[in-house]
Amino acid sequence: MKGVIVLATKEMVTKNFGEGKWKEALQKAGIDKEPMILPMSDIDDQIVMKVINALCEVLNLSFTQVADAFGDYWVNEYSHKIYQVYYDRCKTAKEFLLKMDSVHVASTKTMANAHPPRFEYEWKDDKTLIMHYKSSRGLIDFMVGLIKGVGKYYKEDLKVTKLDNERVEIVFPY
Template sequence: MKGLIFTELLAMADEAVGEDRVDHVISGCPLSGGGAYSAVGNYPSSDLIALVQGFSGETGLSVADLQKAFGHWMLKYFSSSYTHFFITKRTAFELLESVEEEIHVEVKKLHQDVDLPTFESTFPSPGVMVLTYRSRRGLVDFCEGLIEATLDHYGEKGTITRDVRQLENLTVADFTITLEAVK
């Protein structure tokens, strides 16, 4: 997994609990390379799980809540670092649909070594999108945080429900996003 994901996770943790407690968590986690990350490096995704578990132990927040919070953090990071993907879309649904067709395609061109999830979009009725996530990593809560934050980014409100299943080594999650009716 790209180092920038780790440097951002540690930046979020620094802001939330301070550097000393972050160092304390890092020293107690079984991490590749001792917990030093460079934005351009590549590291095992097991480090991400270990760090999130470590922060959960340190803060008392659940792993699910931390993954979600990290999803919100990363969407802010992406929208300020990769503005062009966001300003060319008018709605959250347009942006979410473009993750598979455009955004992650560009990410893959830049970094051949990434292991990205796949997404499928369907629109069963007006104002409803079903986004199907498939990944060997099973970062379902992180993904939900990214989706929530995408709605926030476009100033939209809606509810998200999910149906998660395991197909051999793949985690599959159908996220149903229902926009609040505009009055």
């Protein structure tokens, strides 16, 4: 996983829960000395998962609660520092989510070793979109948290439901 995701997680935990909790989680995950991380760095997926699971324990939150906290922080705070242009191009949550497949390809194009998640889109009816998650990482709960964050950013009351480990249903209010 790219360092940018870990850096965003670290900032979310530090700001919302305190630096001590981040340090505690790293210790629990068996990381004695935190390495220097850059947005482009490659962090072993297994280590990322260990840190996320340790965060659940340290913060006393479920995996989905950590995923929701990350999604909210990434969409409403962190990503604006680097990726504001993607938000400026879209006026609604629907437009933004429909661009997510190409945004993941574009934003990782110049990053060596990136394996961005891919998304496929299926309309159930004119208000109901099913987003298919294509990734070997099994982080669909993060996808759900991120989509909820998009609803908050565009001030739209989205109904977001995980259907299974590969599909999320989104009902738009319009």
